[in-house]
Amino acid sequence: MFTVDFEPVGRRGEFNGDQSLLDCARQLSVDLVSVCGGIGSCERCKVQVIAGQASKMTLEEEGALTEDELKQGYRLACMTYPLGNVKLHVPAESLTAIQRTQVEGLEVDVEPDPPVRGLDADLTRPGLDSPLADDANLWAALAAHGIPAGRLDSRVQQTLSGQLRANDWRVRVALRGDEIVAIGAPSTRWLGLAVDIGTTKIAGYLLDLETGKTLASRGLMNPQISYGEDVVSRIVAASKTEADAAKLQSLLTEALSQLAADLCAESGAQPDEIVEAVVVGNTAIHHLFLRLPVKQLGLSPYVPAVASALDVKARDIGMAIAPGAYVHLLPNIAGYVGADHVSMLLATRIADAEKTTLAIDIGTNTEICLNHRGRMTSVSCASGPAFEGAHIKFGMRAAPGAIEHVRFDGSRLEVQTIGGEAPVGICGSGLLDVVAQLRLKNILDRGGKMGEHPLVQNKNGQPEFLLAGRPGLEPVTVSQKDVRELQLAKAAIRLGIQALAEAEGLAETDIEQVIIAGAFGTFIDVESAIAIGMLPELPLERFKQVGNAAGTGARLALISKSEREKAGQIAGRDGYIELANLPNFTLKFAKATYLA
């Protein structure tokens, strides 16, 4: 066994040399960036070997690392194996690090009407003259609350006799419809878990089911990222072998179990007091989470295996909450318009909007819905992972040191980083700002071509805009290629908005309200988004940034049966446009790449 030591984060562990440094890092919760999922192609998981011996340099690494980096002992963690005790320096840009936990969202202010009720039951101690079976005894006690005899979850059946005797024939049950899903001591407070699983991030909320109050919330990375940044690579992996499909599921269920445990620890509760969960995610995430087949999701016509709302037993998918608890999944609309979109629509109340309203959740995949006079139509746009920093030369996620806002103050460039730290790279909102500022300064033309400017330098025949220097390191730049990547991403979104408006015979300017939901959407500068032509040019007061609405929708569906019903109605009402079916798609897409 060798000791592998990651510095300056100060995590170390014992490994037998069978695992790459990337795998070691993962096991020690050192969040190395890995866009390609560990196949040596994204070149992001650079680490510096300070001491000790590692495996031979691979061809991938020789291609990926500069002369200087090679001299300094840099390696790609995914390609490198320890040959003895090793000590590593992890440069900040290789760390996804402290993610902003994207758990803030709209307030949950509905009257609780939870699917699971808590009821105290006072039983009669059985005797030879009344040897009532334990289940019959329990139902007899619940009859005092006007509850007719129903069903017991099979795990409740197995624990009932012990619980009754341990609690001297007084217990508290969790009743869901006609089924008792959990049983505990008389004082037990039943809890609910709401989770929004994004392609990149997960947001979790622990609620008191009775009061509807959020007790704790927490964000974490989606561990499926080890299989690739976008859902397509995960669909490919899950379709390849059963083992990968199983692993993609267990990565999620284990993360959610840990999330539940952490939220409970924070609230002085126990995971087995969580008697209901609501999980939302896009269709692919939804399917991977339930281990439904995903192959057909990756092939035209992109058909979901299951679209209806579902209730599955937590134990059947391996989630460590009350074993009899159900996990409720909101319905999907289409292969690329999933339950997270339904959840967002629920939280934003777009279904009730009287104004012509657009709701948009920007992410690796961007879903947009337009409600015009009660007709709701959605569209899905493959905006790609550029907003998360992927395929961008100095791109990174919204972590400390990421440039998140950029402004020209006259000719002086102002750069703001997350946490005020020395610049490490640039995150999505920063990139949006840079491109907007360059366009406003006419350094970029309408087609996105980078012109001349003192800060534009030529690198390998391609212009790059100099954003921020880094002592002893290459400066952070935005390349012509980076601009093109952003143009493709924003074009997909803009085309979606246009398609929805056109389908209703509207001009974009007829849109009276734009709700921007989601982690990324919260931090963008709307003016910049307009300046690059991602969003239509509307008065700024029509835009509203609401944070993680999908998480809010999950919480609503968790504590209210009527909200759950509403979600079903939204999914049923919502029409769907397939962008690829648009006439003149290619031409329209090309036009949508123009900056404003």
Next chain:
Amino acid sequence: MFTVDFEPVGRRGEFNGDQSLLDCARQLSVDLVSVCGGIGSCERCKVQVIAGQASKMTLEEEGALTEDELKQGYRLACMTYPLGNVKLHVPAESLTAIQRTQVEGLEVDVEPDPPVRGLDADLTRPGLDSPLADDANLWAALAAHGIPAGRLDSRVQQTLSGQLRANDWRVRVALRGDEIVAIGAPSTRWLGLAVDIGTTKIAGYLLDLETGKTLASRGLMNPQISYGEDVVSRIVAASKTEADAAKLQSLLTEALSQLAADLCAESGAQPDEIVEAVVVGNTAIHHLFLRLPVKQLGLSPYVPAVASALDVKARDIGMAIAPGAYVHLLPNIAGYVGADHVSMLLATRIADAEKTTLAIDIGTNTEICLNHRGRMTSVSCASGPAFEGAHIKFGMRAAPGAIEHVRFDGSRLEVQTIGGEAPVGICGSGLLDVVAQLRLKNILDRGGKMGEHPLVQNKNGQPEFLLAGRPGLEPVTVSQKDVRELQLAKAAIRLGIQALAEAEGLAETDIEQVIIAGAFGTFIDVESAIAIGMLPELPLERFKQVGNAAGTGARLALISKSEREKAGQIAGRDGYIELANLPNFTLKFAKATYLA
């Protein structure tokens, strides 16, 4: 590894010396008798070491084996371990051997009204213009049959997409209520499995769910016997460790999975075509099968954990039939009046009887029900395993060579063995006959004391009746102690009958009809049963022997929802008397031990 060879059965296998010869025998399906479950106390698993070396003789064995047996190399299989290759001779009396498979029973002649329906579904191939989710597509196709959209079992969800594409969008579903529990090719014939799990034997039936026809039936031993012959020893074992409880469950579920596979092989079907099962057993078996707690069943007031009828997913208890199939369990009435009794009552139609009718299922535990003017009351009697040959000096189960009938022809004793083979021992019906004949000949007095007779010999101060010689072996005898054992067994039953009659203010002679159900009851001589005072003295035409009625009831409940409802009504209607609560129990019991 050593070769262990059992002769003359001709089974051999490789073992590493860690397992006793009893365990080796079990793995090779050599059915050695073991009443004590392998702790060296019942002294029934005798085998003769013909060649090879075995472990040192234990004190238990020295106490158990005669001088002659020791000389001939006899050992107790449960106490002996191989030290090298060994060859063993298994005497017939150590074999439970070919059990009469108790699958015969009343005919099933109700109109099928199965809980699971088969339906063909013709789906529309999805396209980019109609990218309908696979589940929505299926429900749309079923709408043609007037079926509203419902639920998919989670395994059906996982296989749906593959099945639809493999079968070119034409499938057959198994619909149970609003849930699709299985999906297959268009031609699939859905099957059902009915099982009666007795303490000693299991009877299984494979039915066509649509026609209600029995396709195949099969009997086998209850493998839990390795934990002891009676349910009490299994309750004790399951209450001791979780591992034992798990093993007691898996012994059953594995046996039932094998049973399903065997029945299917016989019928040219596949186990995953079995989409519904009904399992009946006594309350302890029911609980062990579902891994419900049983500790409280073994303690006064003998309370079941669960009495209601249950539907559990086959996969949740590890039964290898269609993974989405439900196993339905009929309700229990009390700790010692279980679902098998309800099933028997259902099959015998005693609930509808207009005459005052007694239904009795004789076994290790005997359940009796009296219907008088529509009032049904049941009682449970701990008759013990004497009828299965346990605690009887030459007792054995109903296997080849067992003396099953005995008659005095004048002074000549006639003995009939199963299969007409040389006598090996005596089974329950034989013992009943012997004691009846000895009583009729006044060799036994009313109290059961054995008097003088040329065939009565003295053995260690106790009289024994000489029944049949065996060349080169001790003759088969019935000892005074054997008579006492039978008296205790029959007293329990008679006391139950008396208690039921008394509770209705009846004399036993008011009983107008007696239905005798169950494996053992089928083979007893009713006259003998009357002669020993086990059954009341009624005209013979009032008695009806109906075979395995519990198995018939399970089949009825399998193919008919209304029969299932009837079973629920029977359980609800049936009153219950606790024998131990009777005033003057001890005195009454003592009186009931008298022979007629």
